[in-house]
Amino acid sequence: MSSIPLAQPEIGKREEELVLEVLRSGRLSLGPMGERFERAFAAFLGVEDAVAVSSGTAALHLGVRQLGWGPGDEVVTSPFTFVASSNCLLYEGARPVFVDVDPVTLDIDVAAAAAAVTERTVGLLPIDIFGWPADWPALEALAAKRGLGVLEDACQALGAVDSEGRMVGSRGNFATFAFYANKQMTTGEGGMIVPTDAAAAARLRSERNQGRAVDMGWLDHDRLGFNYRLSDVSAAIGLAQVEKLPRLLEERAAVAGRYAERLAGVPGVEAPMAARGREVRSWFVYVVRLADEVDRDAVILRLRERGIDSKSYLPSIHLFPHIAELGYREGQFPIAEAASAHSLALPFFPQMTEEQVERVCAELAAAVDATRRGSAQG
Numbered sequence: 001m002s003s004i005p006l007a008q009p010e011i012g013k014r015e016e017e018l019v020l021e022v023l024r025s026g027r028l029s030l031g032p033m034g035e036r037f038e039r040a041f042a043a044f045l046g047v048e049d050a051v052a053v054s055s056g057t058a059a060l061h062l063g064v065r066q067l068g069w070g071p072g073d074e075v076v077t078s079p080f081t082f083v084a085s086s087n088c089l090l091y092e093g094a095r096p097v098f099v100d101v102d103p104v105t106l107d108i109d110v111a112a113a114a115a116a117v118t119e120r121t122v123g124l125l126p127i128d129i130f131g132w133p134a135d136w137p138a139l140e141a142l143a144a145k146r147g148l149g150v151l152e153d154a155c156q157a158l159g160a161v162d163s164e165g166r167m168v169g170s171r172g173n174f175a176t177f178a179f180y181a182n183k184q185m186t187t188g189e190g191g192m193i194v195p196t197d198a199a200a201a202a203r204l205r206s207e208r209n210q211g212r213a214v215d216m217g218w219l220d221h222d223r224l225g226f227n228y229r230l231s232d233v234s235a236a237i238g239l240a241q242v243e244k245l246p247r248l249l250e251e252r253a254a255v256a257g258r259y260a261e262r263l264a265g266v267p268g269v270e271a272p273m274a275a276r277g278r279e280v281r282s283w284f285v286y287v288v289r290l291a292d293e294v295d296r297d298a299v300i301l302r303l304r305e306r307g308i309d310s311k312s313y314l315p316s317i318h319l320f321p322h323i324a325e326l327g328y329r330e331g332q333f334p335i336a337e338a339a340s341a342h343s344l345a346l347p348f349f350p351q352m353t354e355e356q357v358e359r360v361c362a363e364l365a366a367a368v369d370a371t372r373r374g375s376a377q378g
């Protein structure tokens with residue numbers, strides 16, 4: 001029986017055509033394809049401009065620098081995220097201050113964030129986790145009230161819609177996106193940052209390119225910079241993906257819909273919410289919550305034996321050694337930690353067939369049944 005992977009990019013003829021165009025042009029970096037990709041991405045999001053970089057992490061790092069966060073500064077953020085959300089603060093010597101998440105959305109709990117603001121707090125770094133929009137109106141109100149900068153980690157949420165009906169990343173904050181191969185759209189490796197104005201965009205374009213202004217010569221640099229450029233080969237893949245992004249998002253939503261239908265009657269498995277009021281999830285991963293008495297790791301092993309990839313997704317990052325050493329320990333964020341202990345990412349990609357969804361759900365139901373702690377078969 002063929003195995004079902006966790007994720008799979010959808011690469012077609014148009015990607016091949018545009019990559020060939022770049023290869024034949026001889027402009028493999030800093031060429032016109034990068035700009036075409038940026039313009040198409042900005043148009044999709046409905047923003048003025050967007051700056052392509054080599055990864056979501058690079059986008060976050062440049063965002064932290066734009067906001068001027070550094071040593072002695074505290075930034076309130078969520079522990080239930082991918083580690084890059086906080087590593088970007090550590091790169092600049094700023095301190096992530098974690099607060100727990102909302103039990104339903106798994107995004108940062110706004111009341112907890114408000115309570116964590118001190119005179120050292122300079123900003124908020126909320127994450128739209130698993131493609132669910134954070135409570136942006138409330139977070140922006142908090143930021144305005146306390147004079148805080150905002151960096152939006154929308155790396156998992158391209159296309160998600162918030163409670164005011166606006167697409168995440170389009171509200172006027174610095175916002176970051178990521179294009180690793182499992183994301184809603186991919187460039188292989190890559191990322192994007194939405195600037196707040198033209199001056200910010202110019203500085204971002206300089207900092208991603210070794211600190212060289214657009215109109216400067218090859219070896220002239222007027223500030224500290226990085227090599228965070230996205231190659232034109234990657235941008236070509238990105239342009240092809242943006243062109244079909246509405247369809248990719250629809251297909252992901254359709255697969256999620258099939259999962260939800262099929263999992264509705266499975267005991268011990270809670271499916272993720274697709275929408276609530278005006279909020280709409282953008283489907284990055286399909287993560288279910290297993291009941292406390294189910295042995296999640298045994299489920300993963302059993303699914304693997306049946307040729308189905310799944311993953312415990314994701315760990316709470318305050319417990320990683322390099323972050324825990326800032327003074328964090330187990331038990332501090334019970335909602336995030338419980339989500340980490342009981343969440344399971346299932347295979348999820350736009351081309352997933354009904355038969356594949358059916359097979360995953362049947363095997364999951366059997367695995368959950370067999371691995372309930374205390375079960376005779378367990």
Ligand SMILES: Cc1ncc(COP(=O)(O)O)c(C=O)c1O
Binds near residue numbers: 054082153178189191
């Ligand atoms: C929430 C979040 N932030 C940041 C990143 C970093 O993106 P990249 O892997 O492109 O550096 C990711 C990637 O998975 C992510 O999920």
